[in-house]
Amino acid sequence: MYKKKIPIRTDCGLHVFKELLDGKWKLMLIYYISDGIKRPGALQKKISVDRRVMNKQLNELVQHGFVDKISFDSKIPKIEYMLTDLGTSLLPLIISLEQWGENNRAVLESAIEDKTERTANTPA
Amino acid sequence: MYKKKIPIRTDCGLHVFKELLDGKWKLMLIYYISDGIKRPGALQKKISVDRRVMNKQLNELVQHGFVDKISFDSKIPKIEYMLTDLGTSLLPLIISLEQWGENNRAVLESAIEDKTERTANTPA
DNA sequence: CCGTATCCGCCTTGATACTG
DNA sequence: CAGTATCAAGGCGGATACGG
Numbered sequence: 466m467y468k469k470k471i472p473i474r475t476d477c478g479l480h481v482f483k484e485l486l487d488g489k490w491k492l493m494l495i496y497y498i499s500d501g502i503k504r505p506g507a508l509q510k511k512i513s514v515d516r517r518v519m520n521k522q523l524n525e526l527v528q529h530g531f532v533d534k535i536s537f538d539s540k541i542p543k544i545e546y547m548l549t550d551l552g553t554s555l556l557p558l559i560i561s562l563e564q565w566g567e568n569n570r571a572v573l574e575s576a577i578e579d580k581t582e583r584t585a586n587t588p589a
Numbered sequence: 590m591y592k593k594k595i596p597i598r599t600d601c602g603l604h605v606f607k608e609l610l611d612g613k614w615k616l617m618l619i620y621y622i623s624d625g626i627k628r629p630g631a632l633q634k635k636i637s638v639d640r641r642v643m644n645k646q647l648n649e650l651v652q653h654g655f656v657d658k659i660s661f662d663s664k665i666p667k668i669e670y671m672l673t674d675l676g677t678s679l680l681p682l683i684i685s686l687e688q689w690g691e692n693n694r695a696v697l698e699s700a701i702e703d704k705t706e707r708t709a710n711t712p713a
Numbered sequence: 714c715c716g717t718a719t720c721c722g723c724c725t726t727g728a729t730a731c732t733g
Numbered sequence: 734c735a736g737t738a739t740c741a742a743g744g745c746g747g748a749t750a751c752g753g
Contacts, residue, residue: 467724467745468613473701478690479616479683481697487611489726492603505735515727520736529700542733542734551696558689559603561682566602572675573605576653577597593743594727613746629715639747644716666715666753 485529486555488522490514495552496559498532503545531555609653612646614638616683619676622656627669655679 466487474480486492493512502508509519523546526532531552537543566573598604610616617636626632633643647670650656655676661667690697 466611466613467722467747469724470722470747473697475694475697475701477617478687478692478694479620481690481694482686483613484697485693485700489607493601496603516735517728517737518726521725529696542736544735551693554689554693558682558685561685562606563602565678565682566605568602569609569675569678570599570602570605572653573597573608574599576609577599640715641717641748642746645746660715668715 485531488525490519491522491526492555492559492562494519494523494526494546495531495548495555496563498546499548499553499556503547505544505546508546526552609655610679612649614643615646615650616679616686618643618646618650618670619655619672619679620683620687622670623672623677623680627671629668629670632670650676 466483468484473484490512494508497508497511502511505516505519505523509516512519523532523534527534527546529551530549533547533549535545535547537545597608614636618632621632621635626635629640629643629647633640636643647656647658651658651670653675654673657671657673659669659671661669
């Protein structure tokens with residue numbers, strides 16, 4: 466999302482949430498970490514996201530205090546992520562959003578179809 | 590948000606939700622409409638958003654079936670928006686997100702400060 | 714009062730290549 | 734295995750101006 470032209474509205478809870486969690490994969494990352502998938506490689510395989518993008522979002526989550534990053538100083542690099550309490554506090558919300566999405570998948574699918582048709586008609 | 594390079598994931602409820610409602614003002618619009626603010630002018634005053642942007646998001650909400658648009662055919666233009674059942678089904682989620690944001694406003698605020706400091710140091 | 718066409722700025726995501 | 738630098742593209746939000 467793009468919204469930096471107008472000052473961030475900390476007065477609105479909705480915007481607080483969006484500012485903090487609007488990355489494309491952030492909620493999924495939190496969810497999967499809570500699910501026990503803690504290592505970068507595994508996360509990446511799970512959601513097939515570009516490494517750079519994933520790291521960026523992960524770093525923001527760390528900076529904002531949603532997850533902790535733990536480096537094991539072994540010979541081969543080993544990293545694990547862990548939810549903080551703040552991150553954990555999001556799980557109920559994530560579940561709710563996820564379920565709403567499951568229940569209304571059809572809406573998105575028909576919206577995509579409409580778009581496709583419209584695109585196809587554009588030249589006319 | 591920007592995500593059209595990779596096909597939309599209808600398999601993930603989280604993404605269904607995001608695709609449909611990631612506009613900067615959509616959730617707020619739905620909330621305010623549910624709150625009885627139904628006319629474009631009033632909504633615009635309420636959230637101080639650009640007319641074009643608001644209309645775009647409103648139109649998408651209409652297309653996706655979250656709200657209905659009603660035109661009164663009086664001499665002076667008069668429009669009202671109304672939530673559909675689908676739109677209403679989002680209210681509990683919106684409330685939850687809003688409250689989470691209220692409770693964690695401090696997180697965003699300190700995140701903004703960090704950013705400001707970092708920006709200030711950039712030239713060095 | 715309402716809507717939309719046009720122009721602009723830039724942030725976000727994504728691909729690739731390289732380093733530790 | 735993990736992380737980052739660099740490059741590129743595209744969408745979105747915002748401002749303005751005009752038409753109904």
